Amino acid sequence: MCGIAGIHAYLDVAPPVDRAELKRINDRMAARGPDGNGLWLSGDGRTGLAHQRLAIIDLSQAGAQPMHSACGRYTITFNGEIYNYRELREGLVTRGYAFRSGSDTEVLLQLYADCGADMVKKLRGMFAFGLWDAEKRTLLLARDALGIKPLYWADDGWTVRFASQAKALLAGGRIGRDPDSAGIVGFHLFGSVPEPFTVWREVHTLPAGTTLTIDASGPQSPKRYYDVAEALAERASARHGDGDGRRLLSDAVRDSVRHHLVADVPVAVFLSAGLDSGALLGTMAALGGQSGAQSVSAVTLAFAEFKGLAVDEAPLAAEVARRYGARHIVRTVDRAEFEADLPAILDAMDLPTIDGINTWFVAKAAHEAGIKVALSGLGADECFGGYPSFADVPRSVHWLRPLSFVPGLGPLVRHGLSAAINAGLRLHPKAAGLLQYGGDWAGAYLLRRSVYMPWELDGLIDPGLVADGLRRLAPLSHIAAALQGARPLGDFDRVAALETALYMRNQLLRDADWAGMSHGVEIRVPYVDPFFLAALPPGDVLARVNAKDAVADVPVPPLPAAVRERRKTGFVTPVGRWLREAAGTPAGDAVDFSAASRSWALRVWRNDWTTPVVA
Amino acid sequence: MTVRILALVGDAFGARGGIARYNRDLFTALASAGAEILVLPRLGDAAGIALPDGVRQRPAMFGKLRFSLVSLWTAWHFRPVDVVFCGHVFMAPLAVLLARLLGARYWLQAHGTDIWNDRRSSVRRAIEAADQVTTVSRGTRQRLLGWVDLAPERVRVLPNTVDERFVPGPALPALRERLMLGAGPILLTVGRLAASERYKGHELIFAALPALRARFPGLVHVVAGDGDDRARLEARAAELAGDAAVRFLGYVPDEELPDLYRLADLFVMPSAEEGFGIVYLEAAACGLRVIGGAGGGSGDAVPDARVGELVDPADLTGLVEAVARLLGQGRVDAAAIEPYRRPHFAAAAGLLLARLMAQPRRMRGAA
Numbered sequence: 016m017c018g019i020a021g022i023h024a025y026l027d028v029a030p031p032v033d034r035a036e037l038k039r040i041n042d043r044m045a046a047r048g049p050d051g052n053g054l055w056l057s058g059d060g061r062t063g064l065a066h067q068r069l070a071i072i073d074l075s076q077a078g079a080q081p082m083h084s085a086c087g088r089y090t091i092t093f094n095g096e097i098y099n100y101r102e103l104r105e106g107l108v109t110r111g112y113a114f115r116s117g118s119d120t121e122v123l124l125q126l127y128a129d130c131g132a133d134m135v136k137k138l139r140g141m142f143a144f145g146l147w148d149a150e151k152r153t154l155l156l157a158r159d160a161l162g163i164k165p166l167y168w169a170d171d172g173w174t175v176r177f178a179s180q181a182k183a184l185l186a187g188g189r190i191g192r193d194p195d196s197a198g199i200v201g202f203h204l205f206g207s208v209p210e211p212f213t214v215w216r217e218v219h220t221l222p223a224g225t226t227l228t229i230d231a232s233g234p235q236s237p238k239r240y241y242d243v244a245e246a247l248a249e250r251a252s253a254r255h256g257d258g259d260g261r262r263l264l265s266d267a268v269r270d271s272v273r274h275h276l277v278a279d280v281p282v283a284v285f286l287s288a289g290l291d292s293g294a295l296l297g298t299m300a301a302l303g304g305q306s307g308a309q310s311v312s313a314v315t316l317a318f319a320e321f322k323g324l325a326v327d328e329a330p331l332a333a334e335v336a337r338r339y340g341a342r343h344i345v346r347t348v349d350r351a352e353f354e355a356d357l358p359a360i361l362d363a364m365d366l367p368t369i370d371g372i373n374t375w376f377v378a379k380a381a382h383e384a385g386i387k388v389a390l391s392g393l394g395a396d397e398c399f400g401g402y403p404s405f406a407d408v409p410r411s412v413h414w415l416r417p418l419s420f421v422p423g424l425g426p427l428v429r430h431g432l433s434a435a436i437n438a439g440l441r442l443h444p445k446a447a448g449l450l451q452y453g454g455d456w457a458g459a460y461l462l463r464r465s466v467y468m469p470w471e472l473d474g475l476i477d478p479g480l481v482a483d484g485l486r487r488l489a490p491l492s493h494i495a496a497a498l499q500g501a502r503p504l505g506d507f508d509r510v511a512a513l514e515t516a517l518y519m520r521n522q523l524l525r526d527a528d529w530a531g532m533s534h535g536v537e538i539r540v541p542y543v544d545p546f547f548l549a550a551l552p553p554g555d556v557l558a559r560v561n562a563k564d565a566v567a568d569v570p571v572p573p574l575p576a577a578v579r580e581r582r583k584t585g586f587v588t589p590v591g592r593w594l595r596e597a598a599g600t601p602a603g604d605a606v607d608f609s610a611a612s613r614s615w616a617l618r619v620w621r622n623d624w625t626t627p628v629v630a
Numbered sequence: 631m632t633v634r635i636l637a638l639v640g641d642a643f644g645a646r647g648g649i650a651r652y653n654r655d656l657f658t659a660l661a662s663a664g665a666e667i668l669v670l671p672r673l674g675d676a677a678g679i680a681l682p683d684g685v686r687q688r689p690a691m692f693g694k695l696r697f698s699l700v701s702l703w704t705a706w707h708f709r710p711v712d713v714v715f716c717g718h719v720f721m722a723p724l725a726v727l728l729a730r731l732l733g734a735r736y737w738l739q740a741h742g743t744d745i746w747n748d749r750r751s752s753v754r755r756a757i758e759a760a761d762q763v764t765t766v767s768r769g770t771r772q773r774l775l776g777w778v779d780l781a782p783e784r785v786r787v788l789p790n791t792v793d794e795r796f797v798p799g800p801a802l803p804a805l806r807e808r809l810m811l812g813a814g815p816i817l818l819t820v821g822r823l824a825a826s827e828r829y830k831g832h833e834l835i836f837a838a839l840p841a842l843r844a845r846f847p848g849l850v851h852v853v854a855g856d857g858d859d860r861a862r863l864e865a866r867a868a869e870l871a872g873d874a875a876v877r878f879l880g881y882v883p884d885e886e887l888p889d890l891y892r893l894a895d896l897f898v899m900p901s902a903e904e905g906f907g908i909v910y911l912e913a914a915a916c917g918l919r920v921i922g923g924a925g926g927g928s929g930d931a932v933p934d935a936r937v938g939e940l941v942d943p944a945d946l947t948g949l950v951e952a953v954a955r956l957l958g959q960g961r962v963d964a965a966a967i968e969p970y971r972r973p974h975f976a977a978a979a980g981l982l983l984a985r986l987m988a989q990p991r992r993m994r995g996a997a
Binding site for chain 1: 765782933
């Protein structure tokens, strides 16, 4: 888990790599690499790679990057962790490859030498890397299947540049800040910028599960090697009885946690009062107990405002920590600290987003406690059906689809209801679009997940930009693409595919990256793993066995009953209220995160992301 | 297997101008890589010109309807066609139609002002249908991607190449004498004097001349090129710089340009909208330092300080200072121009064709 960057002047007329530019890009990511940094330029000066190191596996200098293969042909800069690197290494050794270090990075070099770009399909882990092949003169950029590690790239037609952070590319000074209407509209619709867009026209996200090869003619078309909907369809074709379901789920969680503990430093866990992180801790404790390791550190975020109230998660988290013998660290955050950190949060925020604040503080707490690596329960709701969308979206589609065939009815109702809401009807503004959007999967999902709906944008940002952005992004087609190409999916898997390929990827994982890395903390996500997803039973079985509840039974002993009970009351944080007040909207006693996110989105956008400042 | 290319162009062989020259260079390079090219121009007369092996050019047809109908007829008889090449956005809708009818890949070439000015949505769609777009400069590419929705990797840059004639050499005293230029430093501008191309910046240079002549006695500005704006520019030169400061040479044939570049001390054209500016490159290839205009694609012909500088086309003082600075810097390092020479251009063109051919015939049967 580090920061990576590179510049490759692929066209003959392009000037050689400017070392100072590469250094500026790399320096902008200094928080990602507290344990060292490196910069390498090829002999002809036309390729340069850079690295910021957070040492987790092979802490010695042998693990430093950019790393070269023994033959000198390959050079890599790599961000992430490969959890199955020992298995891969053994396989390579039997095929005659020799290793000089104990790092997973070297395994990547040798694996590429063995099977080329297809190597990515064998990797279990989170990764983004740039790999230079001096003989073929190609640069391979790759990103993990589900998009845990970010990778941004820019191509001016002569030279390609890449980095772990979009803002780092801008810091190099050669890439313009012209706004990208698609990314800006996407942010206002979804609360995060949908890949492959950023808010800058010249900077692109390399999509999750994709490789990009740059040769002498420039970047080729990005090649997708993993698709969530395809993977879920394949999983659905394997039939399992419900009895098998719980066992498969338990086995899958244990296997994933075991893989995610591979490290040469202690691995902690972010612990809430919820099932997902509790199940991680319980599983870690059992695995640690088997190996005789020390107790696990568990970090819980608490809020000063909630002290002594039922909504405070700390007491229940403490009970879970006690149950599994964890060293429990409770970090209390108050509003003053939030306000003090806000400028740093907005600076670290790599792309505009309405989330990431909680992760910022829990990572900060982990850093203060000397923790470098922590597991997070992120992704469990996507694979176990923990969101209300798993019920709401299919219901909406099944009920409203017949009405969606009546021409003009949806827009008519929307106009009427919008007018009524503006006149004081107490409904959420999005409710006006129920008939127009609710009858198909993409529309119903947009309605469920959106911060603002398309018809509201003209009042927020420049209407010309909105029109251009809606045309370029085509939000409904963008959402529908997450379901395309697959065999038909059941209701559960459809929502799982949408949440995994859109919300989790563009919002949760991106936020976990910048918020965690700002404090030099690697966040590992055992529920976000293609091998884990494939090992779970099909979606319809998960739905029937109540997967969300079944997670509580994975550890031995299982999670306390109070944790299961609490799930039904929901979770509350004061962050929504802080955000709303920070955005300049007074909040009442009730904490309405949806309303808060709307005003917060506007506050975030006013932070001068592009030049010229848009609207 | 021979790749068969049908090329719709404004002009190519038997025509003047930067775009015609670019098309000739490109077709020559592709033919040398084994392609068979049939060129359908709207202007130019290639009769009597020896075309490269593998290239044929039909007589020019200017009328839009006639050009379209003849193109359809010719294309049908040229089957099988692997690639429809479109050398001007103006013809893009026809190229889309032909590519679809023929099941061919569609390669669009964009130069500069051609895609900057016409912003109709029908033109945008015709550009977006391309399997590959090439531009002469990074600036043109960036402006194109700011308007059309094309995957960035599908828009490639193939910069102009510079002809082998443009190499450093001695300045001919006889030429200086013939042109009656005196002994002072010579600033040179080469470009069309068209009312539609006033962005080239002649008037800014005229305005800078009094200050420059005060610092460099005997300095003269030589203007090569002709066009419908010449009379007005001559009047402006006299008004801004006096009669003796500017020499208008009119049109200078290509074969005489190298000696003119070798004679000059600095090439100056602070153009605001150059698509690429082949003249910058030709001047530099002859060893002449260059001042170009920031904006447009000039940055690609003047990539770094080894070649010259870019100035703000509205900044008179900046221009005066840049001229003063560069006049003392001697000739351009030939290595800086080497990547623009023909072998590099031909290799890059060949790679682009191979890249396009690696794509499926995505247009076939498309609506």
